[in-house]
Amino acid sequence: MHALVFRGEGLPFESVAVPEVDLAEGEALVSVELATICGSDLHSIHGHRRVETPLVLGHEQVGRVVALGPGAPARTVDGAELVPGTRVVWGVAVDCGECRYCEAGLPQKCTALRKYGHERIMRGWELSGGFASHVHLLARTPIVAVDERIPDVVLAPASCATATVMAAIAAAEQVRPLAGAVVAISGCGMLGLTAVAVGASRGATVIASDTDPQRRAAALKFGATAVADGTLAGLRETLSGFPAAAHGYGVALELSGAPDAVTALLATADIGAALVLVGSVFPSGTVALDPEQVVRRMLSIRGVHNYAPRHLVDAVQFLRTADHAAFASLVGAVYPLDELASALAEAPAARSVRTGLRPAHRHA
Numbered sequence: 001m002h003a004l005v006f007r008g009e010g011l012p013f014e015s016v017a018v019p020e021v022d023l024a025e026g027e028a029l030v031s032v033e034l035a036t037i038c039g040s041d042l043h044s045i046h047g048h049r050r051v052e053t054p055l056v057l058g059h060e061q062v063g064r065v066v067a068l069g070p071g072a073p074a075r076t077v078d079g080a081e082l083v084p085g086t087r088v089v090w091g092v093a094v095d096c097g098e099c100r101y102c103e104a105g106l107p108q109k110c111t112a113l114r115k116y117g118h119e120r121i122m123r124g125w126e127l128s129g130g131f132a133s134h135v136h137l138l139a140r141t142p143i144v145a146v147d148e149r150i151p152d153v154v155l156a157p158a159s160c161a162t163a164t165v166m167a168a169i170a171a172a173e174q175v176r177p178l179a180g181a182v183v184a185i186s187g188c189g190m191l192g193l194t195a196v197a198v199g200a201s202r203g204a205t206v207i208a209s210d211t212d213p214q215r216r217a218a219a220l221k222f223g224a225t226a227v228a229d230g231t232l233a234g235l236r237e238t239l240s241g242f243p244a245a246a247h248g249y250g251v252a253l254e255l256s257g258a259p260d261a262v263t264a265l266l267a268t269a270d271i272g273a274a275l276v277l278v279g280s281v282f283p284s285g286t287v288a289l290d291p292e293q294v295v296r297r298m299l300s301i302r303g304v305h306n307y308a309p310r311h312l313v314d315a316v317q318f319l320r321t322a323d324h325a326a327f328a329s330l331v332g333a334v335y336p337l338d339e340l341a342s343a344l345a346e347a348p349a350a351r352s353v354r355t356g357l358r359p360a361h362r363h364a
Contacts, residue, residue, distance in 0.1 A: 026139030058130025187256025
């Protein structure tokens with residue numbers, strides 16, 4: 001077993017051998033089948049996001065259980081007992097289950113939260129991220145068993161991109177169901193294209209907006225009814241082509257984090273619309289908000305950051321019946337784990353795709 005350790009911006013990754021893992025009750029050791037490089041991994045590597053080093057990056061992966069801790073075995077989110085050989089994905093965050101946020105139904109904001117691929121490496125939990133041959137899953141990790149027939153390139157992003165989209169969809173549907181609604185998706189990267197596919201699968205008329213023509217073309221392949229060029233004028237013009245959106249969209253998901261995109265969605269919402277903000281996870285400036293318009297138009301504005309364990313279950317359920325070929329196309333080149341430097345050189349050039357990492361051995 002070994003992990004690739006990130007030591008800081010501009011420094012080479014270091015391969016660290018981990019000869020053994022001491023599993024506690026409720027824990028599991030998983031052999032990584034495939035990991036994908038998330039945009040947040042790239043932000044950390046290039047110094048755009050502050051992280052404590054050294055650490056093992058990576059939080060999008062699929063793998064197979066190879067060992068379990070003593071006593072009561074680890075279980076999946078839906079209560080199934082894990083056994084060696086089970087193919088799984090797991091959530092990015094581990095909560096305590098007892099703090100005020102956990103008790104309020106916000107485990108992703110737990111006061112004692114630990115996150116795979118985000119924590120400084122420590123003795124006893126060296127295998128803490130997906131850029132490794134194995135990952136040490138702590139007790140209370142959200143784990144979901146996955147179908148052997150689903151390609152690994154489809155499943156790996158489930159624990160970040162897909163589950164986050166499902167959390168955003170759930171937040172929107174607390175206000176308005178997607179079925180029959182005009183849904184605006186702003187930003188057509190990995191999350192946006194996933195949101196397009198989910199919206200289309202739930203009977204929505206999906207309008208996808210992005211400044212990149214290649215991403216707009218991809219959105220049409222994922223089920224968008226029409227696309228807009230990412231500007232306010234373009235979004236208005238596209239929405240005006242649908243009678244049901246004559247006064248604006250009913251549901252919107254903003255996944256780009258661009259202030260102009262947020263402004264455009266605020267300006268094109270119909271009365272009673274639900275706007276879910278997801279992409280604004282880095283400081284990018286403020287936007288003007290007229291509270292009178294929010295009140296008179298009865299708008300619901302929600303923020304979604306990360307997700308709860310149930311959303312990972314929803315993600316896997318969605319991927320079971322999704323277009324596997326389309327989702328596989330979102331992962332471009334797949335490199336051996338030990339060729340991470342080459343993979344990182346490829347990743348920034350990718351547009352709507354992830355780059356994959358595969359350990360030399362498939363499972364122990």
